[in-house]
Amino acid sequence: MSEIVQPSADLSHRRSDGRAPLRGLSVLGAALVILLVWEALALVLRIPILPSPLAALSTLARELTRELGRHFLASLLRVIASITLAVLLATPAGLMLGQSERLDRLFSPFVYLLYPIPKVVLVPIVLLFLGVGNAPKIVIVTMILFFQVLVLVRDKAASIRPEILTSVRSLGAGRRALFRFVYLPASLPAVLTAVRQSIGTAVAVLYIAELFATQYGLGYYIYLQGSTLFNYPKMYAGVVAMSILGLGLYFIVDAVERRACRWVNA
Amino acid sequence: MIALHGVTFAYEGRPPVFRDFSWRVGGGIWSVLGPSGCGKSTLLLLLAGLVRPQAGSVQIAGTEIERPRPRTGLILQEYGLLPWATVQNNVALGLRIRRFYGPDGRHVPRDEEVSGLEVQKRVDHWLARLDIGELRDKYPGQVSGGQRQRAAIARTLAMQPDLLLMDEPFSSLDAPTRESLQVLTLELCEEAGLTVVLVTHNIEEAAFMGQRILMLREPPNREARVIENPHTADEAYRCAGAYQRACASLRQRIDEAGTGSSQRPSGGPEEE
Numbered sequence: 001m002s003e004i005v006q007p008s009a010d011l012s013h014r015r016s017d018g019r020a021p022l023r024g025l026s027v028l029g030a031a032l033v034i035l036l037v038w039e040a041l042a043l044v045l046r047i048p049i050l051p052s053p054l055a056a057l058s059t060l061a062r063e064l065t066r067e068l069g070r071h072f073l074a075s076l077l078r079v080i081a082s083i084t085l086a087v088l089l090a091t092p093a094g095l096m097l098g099q100s101e102r103l104d105r106l107f108s109p110f111v112y113l114l115y116p117i118p119k120v121v122l123v124p125i126v127l128l129f130l131g132v133g134n135a136p137k138i139v140i141v142t143m144i145l146f147f148q149v150l151v152l153v154r155d156k157a158a159s160i161r162p163e164i165l166t167s168v169r170s171l172g173a174g175r176r177a178l179f180r181f182v183y184l185p186a187s188l189p190a191v192l193t194a195v196r197q198s199i200g201t202a203v204a205v206l207y208i209a210e211l212f213a214t215q216y217g218l219g220y221y222i223y224l225q226g227s228t229l230f231n232y233p234k235m236y237a238g239v240v241a242m243s244i245l246g247l248g249l250y251f252i253v254d255a256v257e258r259r260a261c262r263w264v265n266a
Numbered sequence: 267m268i269a270l271h272g273v274t275f276a277y278e279g280r281p282p283v284f285r286d287f288s289w290r291v292g293g294g295i296w297s298v299l300g301p302s303g304c305g306k307s308t309l310l311l312l313l314a315g316l317v318r319p320q321a322g323s324v325q326i327a328g329t330e331i332e333r334p335r336p337r338t339g340l341i342l343q344e345y346g347l348l349p350w351a352t353v354q355n356n357v358a359l360g361l362r363i364r365r366f367y368g369p370d371g372r373h374v375p376r377d378e379e380v381s382g383l384e385v386q387k388r389v390d391h392w393l394a395r396l397d398i399g400e401l402r403d404k405y406p407g408q409v410s411g412g413q414r415q416r417a418a419i420a421r422t423l424a425m426q427p428d429l430l431l432m433d434e435p436f437s438s439l440d441a442p443t444r445e446s447l448q449v450l451t452l453e454l455c456e457e458a459g460l461t462v463v464l465v466t467h468n469i470e471e472a473a474f475m476g477q478r479i480l481m482l483r484e485p486p487n488r489e490a491r492v493i494e495n496p497h498t499a500d501e502a503y504r505c506a507g508a509y510q511r512a513c514a515s516l517r518q519r520i521d522e523a524g525t526g527s528s529q530r531p532s533g534g535p536e537e538e
Contacts, residue, residue, distance in 0.1 A: 167346025167418070170314050171360035171425065172336050172373040181363060185350050263350040263405045 048232055056236035063237050067221070072241050074216035078206060079249060081138045083195055086145035091191055094150045095183050098157025111154075115147045120205045123212070132213040140209050141202045149194040156190035157183050189264055192257035196250060203246040218242045267291050267429060267461045268313065270490075273322035275308060282486045283308045286322070289480065289490035295455060295462040297476025297495075299469065299516065304482040306465040310431050313463060314340050326429060336364075336375045339427035343434040345414045347406040353417045354402035357392060360425045361385040392420035395454070412443035419447075423454060430455060432464040436471065448474060449501055469520065473512040474504065481519060493519075 035053045042052040064072065097104045097111075123140055130136035160182060168182055210219025222238035225231045268291035276282035283305035298306050311317045312324050315331040315338070324331045326338065334340075347356045364380050367373040380388075393399040396416040401409050406417070415435060422430065435451070436444040452475065455462050466472050472479050479493040495512050503509050 161344070163342050163344040163346045164348065166316060167340060167342055168348075168359070168363075169316060170334050170338070170340035170431075171363050171421070172334060172367070173363050174367075174373055177363045177366050177373070180366060181359065182348065185348070188350075261350075263407065 051233045051236055055233045056240055059233040060237035060240050063234060064241070068234075068237060068241060071216055071218050071221040071238070072245065075203075075206060075210065075218040075242070075245055078134060078137050078217065079141060079199075079202060079245070081134075082141035082145060082202065082206075083199075083249075085138065085142045086149055087191055087195065089142075090146045090149035090194075091153055091187065094153025094190075095157050095179065095187060097150070098154040098187075099160075099183060104154065104158070111147070111151065115151060119143045120208055123205070123209050127209075127212055134214075137206060137209040137214070137217070141206050144202050144205055145195060145198050148198040149191055152190040152194040153187045156187045160186050189257065189261040192253055192260065196253040196257060199249050199253065200246055203242065203249070207242060218245065267293050267327060268463070269323075269325040270312070271323045271325070273312065273319045273324060275305075275312060275317070275319045277308075282320075284312075284319070285486040285488050287487050287490065288322075291461065291463070293461045294477045295452065295475060296464065297472035297479045298463060298465045298482060299472040299476075299479055299520070300467070300482035301484070301520065302467055303484070305485050305487055306467070306482055307433055309482070310340070310433050310463065310465050313429075313431055314338060333372075335429075336373065336378070336425075337427050338429045338431060339422035339425055341415075341418050341422055341430070341432045341435045343437050345406070345411075345418045347414055347417055347421075349406055352403050352405055353398060353409065353413075354389060354393065356406065356417050357420045357424060358385055358389045360421055361388060364425075388424045389420075392424045395423075396420045396450070410443075412439050412447060415439065415447060419451065419454070423458070426458075428460060430460045430462045432462065434466055435464070437466070437468065444471075445501075445504075451475075452500075469513055469516045473509060473516055479516065481516075 038053045042050050060068070063069070097107055119140060122143070123136075126136045126140050130139060164182060165178065168178060173181060206217070207219040207222070210217035211223050214220055218238055218241055222235055222242065225238060226235035268289070270287060270289040273284050273287045274282055275284045298309060300306050308317070312319060313326065313331070315324075315334045318332065326335055329335075348359065351359065361380050362385065364374045364378060365382070365385065369376050369379050390399075393402055396419060398409075398413055398416045398420065401413055401417075406414050409417075419435075432451075436447055439447065448471065454460075462475075464471075464475050466475070473495060476495055477497065479495055481491045481493060493516070497503055497506075497508060497512075
């Protein structure tokens, strides 16, 4: 248990366990069932804090072109900035630790200590230091992704088979070419897996972070509509928007991963 | 071509594999034969410039070897192909590395400037020569062991080496595949006039491939014991009496080496 809710743990298929990937149709079917259950509950309960999915979705469609769209965009840009930063920082760091046993020995105690800390508890501290605006939100989400990418890339780089290194070195590769032709392509699947696995947590923590010291972002929007304005259809529209943000990013990374890593199944 | 002079080499904290070991190779195709743990693979790593001796010198083509030499090709038992690259891209890898560095004289020969077009031309040539053209878009995981080794050989020969080092290259292959690859390798090496050092624990392979055979025994190896085995290596040679006699004599020498060593306290490092 490292972070709060982990909606993005390996839900579907995974290459390693040999199960077939989920079909688009069955995913759509599951979505439909969830909506139906929601609709049924709304019909039975008839209370304002549970509007029907139709009301929520039509509010979402209407509001996306207005205020909600801006909040959605703010959250989306924060997540993308965090992913970019985390990948750019953690990949080289992971590669270095993975190919140098000495460096790894030096740093692994730190990683061991810091990796399992639920980064969400650092939100108040980061807010204190970085104040209002985008920076603290991006930093906190980057921290979540950073360790995940770091650890997976490090392990991947460390597990490259020695005969590959020997033979590529014998083809004339020095350190730079080894990075370019071996370490980097070998760690690409690890980067994508790490991002895919931690994106749910990242969006969840972004939600928490957006409750404070900002007037933009889905977290702020949901909280404002639900607890201040008591506009429940809008609140639900915000919740659905945030779910779509997490799901959409997950699907995109998953698709990229499958395209880029066809050889893993080969 | 190769000159080892007074080479001493030991892995950290282990007894030496070679002590004051000297060996000269003018050219031709050599087998290196010996039991596992005798230092065969270490010898190859020394020649490849992937490990350095503690004493003595390793010279190839008149130059002291301090790093992998661009004109030396290395082929391993485990192929060493990149699993994420297609057969075609694996074959192109060495040439791409050359393009990556440019002719810097350190990683790449100074007179070797390969254009993208040249890379494609050479890759196509060697894919065809090793009969794996149809597999060009497959990943190594999708082709057989023999086909992987063909890709590894194509990758190395595309670099136009003058010295080819092979470490148990055919040991994980089944007999028919092994035999056809042995013949093909010999053909290709003779065509290109390559000097070849092939390490093997297999007596038949040593006798079939090597015009000369270097025998190593339990470490430390002090002297190079060389057996002349002049022959033309084609498929017919496998049935010739000379081949049978060569195998028998090699087997006898290995047995002698084995009995000799059992009287000494053992404890030398295992090679694999």
